[in-house]
Amino acid sequence: MKKSRILMFLGVLLPLMLFVFPLWNITLEAPQYPTPLGMDIYINDFADANPHDIKNINLMNHYVGMKYIPDAIPEFKIFPIGIITTTIIGLLIAFKANYKWYLYWFILMAVLSAAGLYDFYLWEHDYGHDLDPKAIMKFTNPDGSVMGFQPPLFGSKDILNFRAHSYPQLGAYFMGVGMLLSFIAFFVGKKGK
Amino acid sequence: MKKIKYSILAFLGLAMVLTSCQPKAKTTNGALSSGAAEKVYVAPGEHDEYYAFISGGFSGQLSVYGLPSGRLFKVIPVFSQDAEKAYGYNEETKPMLNTSHGFVPWDDSHHPDISQTNGELDGRYVFINGNNTPRIAKIDLTTFETTEIIEVPNSAGNHSSSFVTENTEYVVAGTRFSVPVPQRDMSIKDYKGNFKGALSFISVDPEDGGMDIKFQLLMPGFDYDLSHPGRGASHGWFFFTTYNTEEANTLLEVNASQNDKDFIAAVNWKKIEEYVNNGGGKKMPSNYAHNVYDEHTHTATSTMKKEVLVVDPSEVPGAVYFLPTPKSPHGCDVDPSGEYIVGNGKLSADLTVHSFTKMISAIENEKFDGEAYGIPILKFEDVLAGTVSQPGLGPLHTEFDGQGNAYTTFFISSEVVKWKLGTWEVIDRKPTYYSVGHLMIPGGNSRKPFGKYVLAMNKITKDRYLPTGPEVTQSAQLYDITGEKMELLLDFPTIGEPHYAAGIAADIVKANSKKIFNLEDNKHEYATTNDNDVKVVRNGKEVHIYMTMIRSHFNPDNIEGVKVGDKVYFHVTNLEQDYDVPHGVSVIGANTSELLIMPGQTESFVWEPKQVGVWPFYCTDFCSALHQEMQGYIRVSPANSNIDLSWSLGE
Ligand SMILES: [Cu+2]
Numbered sequence: 001m002k003k004s005r006i007l008m009f010l011g012v013l014l015p016l017m018l019f020v021f022p023l024w025n026i027t028l029e030a031p032q033y034p035t036p037l038g039m040d041i042y043i044n045d046f047a048d049a050n051p052h053d054i055k056n057i058n059l060m061n062h063y064v065g066m067k068y069i070p071d072a073i074p075e076f077k078i079f080p081i082g083i084i085t086t087t088i089i090g091l092l093i094a095f096k097a098n099y100k101w102y103l104y105w106f107i108l109m110a111v112l113s114a115a116g117l118y119d120f121y122l123w124e125h126d127y128g129h130d131l132d133p134k135a136i137m138k139f140t141n142p143d144g145s146v147m148g149f150q151p152p153l154f155g156s157k158d159i160l161n162f163r164a165h166s167y168p169q170l171g172a173y174f175m176g177v178g179m180l181l182s183f184i185a186f187f188v189g190k191k192g193k
Numbered sequence: 194m195k196k197i198k199y200s201i202l203a204f205l206g207l208a209m210v211l212t213s214c215q216p217k218a219k220t221t222n223g224a225l226s227s228g229a230a231e232k233v234y235v236a237p238g239e240h241d242e243y244y245a246f247i248s249g250g251f252s253g254q255l256s257v258y259g260l261p262s263g264r265l266f267k268v269i270p271v272f273s274q275d276a277e278k279a280y281g282y283n284e285e286t287k288p289m290l291n292t293s294h295g296f297v298p299w300d301d302s303h304h305p306d307i308s309q310t311n312g313e314l315d316g317r318y319v320f321i322n323g324n325n326t327p328r329i330a331k332i333d334l335t336t337f338e339t340t341e342i343i344e345v346p347n348s349a350g351n352h353s354s355s356f357v358t359e360n361t362e363y364v365v366a367g368t369r370f371s372v373p374v375p376q377r378d379m380s381i382k383d384y385k386g387n388f389k390g391a392l393s394f395i396s397v398d399p400e401d402g403g404m405d406i407k408f409q410l411l412m413p414g415f416d417y418d419l420s421h422p423g424r425g426a427s428h429g430w431f432f433f434t435t436y437n438t439e440e441a442n443t444l445l446e447v448n449a450s451q452n453d454k455d456f457i458a459a460v461n462w463k464k465i466e467e468y469v470n471n472g473g474g475k476k477m478p479s480n481y482a483h484n485v486y487d488e489h490t491h492t493a494t495s496t497m498k499k500e501v502l503v504v505d506p507s508e509v510p511g512a513v514y515f516l517p518t519p520k521s522p523h524g525c526d527v528d529p530s531g532e533y534i535v536g537n538g539k540l541s542a543d544l545t546v547h548s549f550t551k552m553i554s555a556i557e558n559e560k561f562d563g564e565a566y567g568i569p570i571l572k573f574e575d576v577l578a579g580t581v582s583q584p585g586l587g588p589l590h591t592e593f594d595g596q597g598n599a600y601t602t603f604f605i606s607s608e609v610v611k612w613k614l615g616t617w618e619v620i621d622r623k624p625t626y627y628s629v630g631h632l633m634i635p636g637g638n639s640r641k642p643f644g645k646y647v648l649a650m651n652k653i654t655k656d657r658y659l660p661t662g663p664e665v666t667q668s669a670q671l672y673d674i675t676g677e678k679m680e681l682l683l684d685f686p687t688i689g690e691p692h693y694a695a696g697i698a699a700d701i702v703k704a705n706s707k708k709i710f711n712l713e714d715n716k717h718e719y720a721t722t723n724d725n726d727v728k729v730v731r732n733g734k735e736v737h738i739y740m741t742m743i744r745s746h747f748n749p750d751n752i753e754g755v756k757v758g759d760k761v762y763f764h765v766t767n768l769e770q771d772y773d774v775p776h777g778v779s780v781i782g783a784n785t786s787e788l789l790i791m792p793g794q795t796e797s798f799v800w801e802p803k804q805v806g807v808w809p810f811y812c813t814d815f816c817s818a819l820h821q822e823m824q825g826y827i828r829v830s831p832a833n834s835n836i837d838l839s840w841s842l843g844e
Contacts, residue, residue, distance in 0.1 A: 035772075051711075051770070052709070052770035052771065055770055055771075056770065056771045059743070059744055059769075059771070063818065063819075136818075136819060137818075
């Protein structure tokens with residue numbers, strides 16, 4: 001088998017690791033939590049980084065009127081279907097199609113990932129800004145607007161007494177490497193031509 | 194006259210000027226210049242190196258301090274009610290203080306000892322004795338709570354306790370006072386020959402730590418003072434000091450101090466265990482409480498046991514011997530190798546050390562010097578390993594550093610003396626302030642002491658602390674023993690009487706310390722683990738409130754339909770699942786104490802309202818920004834009212 005095709009196979013299969021490892025993680029650090037509170041986001045679930053973390057995040061957040069982190073969101077149904085679909089498409093490409101399609105698959109994945117990130121941003125924005133009007137504590141920004149508690153999409157940020165960190169996890173890295181491999185496969189295929 | 198006054202004033206003024214001009218070098222002297230302060234300094238955010246479990250003596254409790262800082266971390270209620278933790282007040286722990294004499298909410302807690310595996314501290318449990326109404330308690334070091342108390346029948350003044358064998362096979366409970374066995378109405382004058390001293394061997398289940406009296410050895414009617422297990426070669430033996438071998442029953446300070454030598458009783462418990470396992474001993478009717486706290490139901494149960502197995506030592510030849518020891522020995526201490534048995538004869542000028550090897554060969558050669566009540570007495574010279582001569586006045590207790598050195602406290606001369614095993618020479622002595630009783634080296638009662646510090650526990654502290662009325666705090670003193678000479682590092686005050694202590698490296702214990710109780714594992718009979726299940730139920734004159742608490746409210750927080758004369762049970766579950774977030778609750782006029790409920794735990798208290806009204810209840814532990822809002826009301830109507838029970842939250 002051609003080298004490019006092997007690479008493509010590998011690249012297509014790697015995103016399946018999202019069913020095993022988390023996609024993203026949000027961690028909240030504060031002095032009163034020697035073990036920080038953390039939430040792992042899988043493609044089909046929110047999970048405690050340490051036992052009861054989500055419950056305790058909810059308890060903290062209710063003071064400023066944030067909603068409880070939902071048990072499920074519609075994305076948890078859509079994302080797995082998306083991953084399985086792109087994997088099937090990718091496998092078909094790897095089996096049948098010529099190297100140019102490797103690039104199309106890469107672009108498809110890139111577009112979908114960007115859409116996923118944007119969706120994640122919207123969810124975070126809603127989670128951090130749609131506050132209960134009866135909230136116990138109200139904070140405003142220096143300009144007088146109501147303070148939001150949106151965690152960063154990527155990176156670290158101070159939110160009141162917490163420092164929030166938001167970073168991709170192993171699942172996301174597998175997907176990234178998979179996409180990179182498909183991209184390389186395209187070039188290897190092109191060279192081999 | 195006036196002139197004199199002025200000149201005195203002038204002189205004082207001059208003196209003040211002069212002294213205030215003095216360079217201020219003096220403040221850098223003392224402890225600081227020797228680095229003592231640095232050695233006990235534990236920077237903010239850092240942990241101490243050792244846990245010290247120091248008994249509370251007449252407070253009936255066990256305190257937890259950090260070493261080297263001397264900071265108090267916790268007072269664990271054991272034998273005494275403790276309003277701070279609701280221990281002995283709430284429905285869950287009241288059974289822990291049940292005895293054959295009824296509810297006994299106090300004791301005199303003396304000698305803690307830490308569980309061992311292969312002769313080394315394993316940090317699972319601490320055992321401690323109740324002296325006055327004989328009991329042995331077990332404290333679980335995952336929760337630092339008392340989880341089991343067993344009463345010891347046929348005993349009185351449970352003093353030579355609670356020391357463990359090297360795999361925690363047994364905890365012993367030796368009686369200080371001999372008493373009639375079984376108890377009966379008889380003349381005290383007939384003490385001699387008729388009273389018995391019970392040495393109880395309490396087995397500890399290797400899996401769950403469950404305690405049970407395996408057998409009691411009914412010894413002659415002496416007073417049994419302290420004890421220590423053998424280890425290494427002497428594992429399988431237990432050694433008990435005795436006094437009042439005269440068997441006096443009055444004015445003991447004189448009458449029990451006549452014999453030049455008393456005994457250390459050497460008990461081959463393995464031999465007796467074998468005898469008992471083969472059907473030996475006899476079952477004797479008895480009545481004693483066995484109280485067990487279950488971590489899943491968060492509730493204790495008390496069972497009355499009806500018999501105990503007793504063994505007459507004369508019926509097990511070769512199991513018990515007496516080692517003559519001068520003079521009214523107190524501490525009975527075995528060195529980490531198991532070879533040396535130190536008898537701290539408190540009225541003796543010397544310190545007597547016996548040799549286990551010599552003891553065995555004397556037994557094999559049957560070199561006896563008579564017998565007492567069928568128990569062979571060995572010849573003093575045949576078992577003596579050596580004598581530390583004239584080391585101080587009133588030796589009480591010896592501990593070992595694992596480097597071949599021993600450290601003995603001297604009560605009368607108020608000092609700690611370091612001496613060498615084998616050569617018996619005194620190496621160093623340091624004063625204590627004052628009247629030192631016992632001392633502790635972490636791991637001292639094990640094969641592997643952590644020989645870095647010694648802690649002396651003192652009775653009298655007249656010039657050490659700010660006065661607090663006629664009673665001044667008792668205290669502990671910490672010495673660095675890493676060098677040839679001991680160095681006093683720190684004084685710190687203690688609760689009750691710091692009678693005895695056990696210490697352990699913090700790393701062995703702290704990783705296993707529980708942070709929360711899992712709500713899913715809460716099997717309490719009245720637990721409410723879900724807000725949908727809160728309710729108030731009437732059962733005749735009893736009202737049961739199934740309540741939850743979480744930052745920062747109770748559910749329900751408005752309750753109506755309770756009547757004067759009802760017996761109202763608050764069963765409160767803390768729904769938190771976060772480390773170190775307990776909540777408290779109490780209600781006006783409660784005759785018990787508040788409840789301090791850990792995350793995931795359920796506790797109950799009884800309230801018997803006697804007055805009509807609307808009465809508040811509130812959280813007693815500052816728990817969050819909205820702690821002050823964590824409150825509710827309960828309406829109490831007249832006894833003949835017909836208001837139905839109702840309850841609500843947020844309406
Ligand atoms: Cu509270």
